[in-house]
Amino acid sequence: MFFIVVYQNALLVLITLPAAVAAAAGAPLTPWDAVWAVLFLGALAGETVADQQQWEFHRAKARAGGALAPGFVTTGLWRFSRHPNFFFEQMQWWLVYAFGATAAVAGGAGWWGGVLNPSLVGAALLTVLFIGSTIFTESISAGKYPAYAQYRGQTSMLLPLPPRARRDASVTR
Template sequence: MDALLIVIIVAAVTSAACWVLSLITRDTSWVDRAWSIVPVVYVWIFVAGAFVNGEGSARVVVMGVLATAWGARLTFNFARKGGYTGMEDYRWAILRGRMRPWQFQIFNLLFIICYQMALLVLITLPAAVAAQNPSALTGWDALFIAAFVAFLVGETVADQQQWRFHQRKKEAGGTLAPGFATTGLFRYSRHPNFFFEQAQWWAFYAIGATAAVTGGAGVIGGVLNPTIVGPALLTVLFIGSTIFTESITASKYPAYADYRRTTSMLAPWPPRARAVATQS
């Protein structure tokens, strides 16, 4: 059976399970719990398919290893925050409160389940491209692999800094000025973990694109190939999610407005100088 077909079947079954569980438990975070797991499964299905078809390569194995490292790190971080203990993402609860029950259920099915689960397939498709274009690793592969690892380390550092802040906040009784992390990587980006998460999948896409180019494709079809839809839609998702998350944070912490004015939203960048009021 074709590897892509197997991935689609697994995704469909997982999506159905997440939807049914969300209805039974009234908890819409089932996709969140699958987020760091199913892409790893999909990538290794593509890896296995490549070797079954006699088209295995070091590149596709490396992509499997990179996806596994990404998934292991994200699963650990999600677990230590209580993600697998029945805790629902607070943003879904807020959205549920803003919608009528039937509206939220449509949103749950079409966006939370269908869109996000489809996206988790799309971001792994560069591995399918690599599987279809077996060739030796190149200098470009080395560059993009190194970039992926660097972004993985960056997200690990950002998540750890955020974790330590929230632990200190918890120890302080739930209040710790200014209410959100502003040091370390958070001095240069309001959401460095979000930035590095997206960047990893752009690097993953670049590895697949390298495979296509070494397989004879040009700029169109190689450098720019249909699997770019995955990281592009992931970026759209993160931007929308970030805007919504920040609207909640800004409503809770007055100091966030100033932080937002001086600090880049995603890409790490030196903070802007704070505006100084003129004296008359």
């Protein structure tokens, strides 16, 4: 009850706080806002592609009778990250924070006042929530699919990176 009612609702307020910070600053748009917007659209596209790839894998798995080796998606963006959808969603919320921070700086709060504005808390707490969720999700996958240990050893957890060479599956990052 605490997690759903209190934590998640407080988190929703905190992750949207950058909009209030930007509005209160009353600053004009800057070139950084264009950079953040382009990166945000890229992150939105990345999350959409990752979610679609996962959806297609699960549809194929269902058509195959519920079993499709190795049991989880490992192609497309999932070749570079075990959770590319989580990475791109996190990136979007950090970019929302960047909009607010840029507006605060442009509005005269100074560099430290802009960067360390209260809206930082929302993005940070959401990241903590996602990391906890990711660790939990991975414990389920590792228990369900023997091949997941090797996938962990070769593929970055969040940050999309080139796959590592095959090595001992007990080594993860």
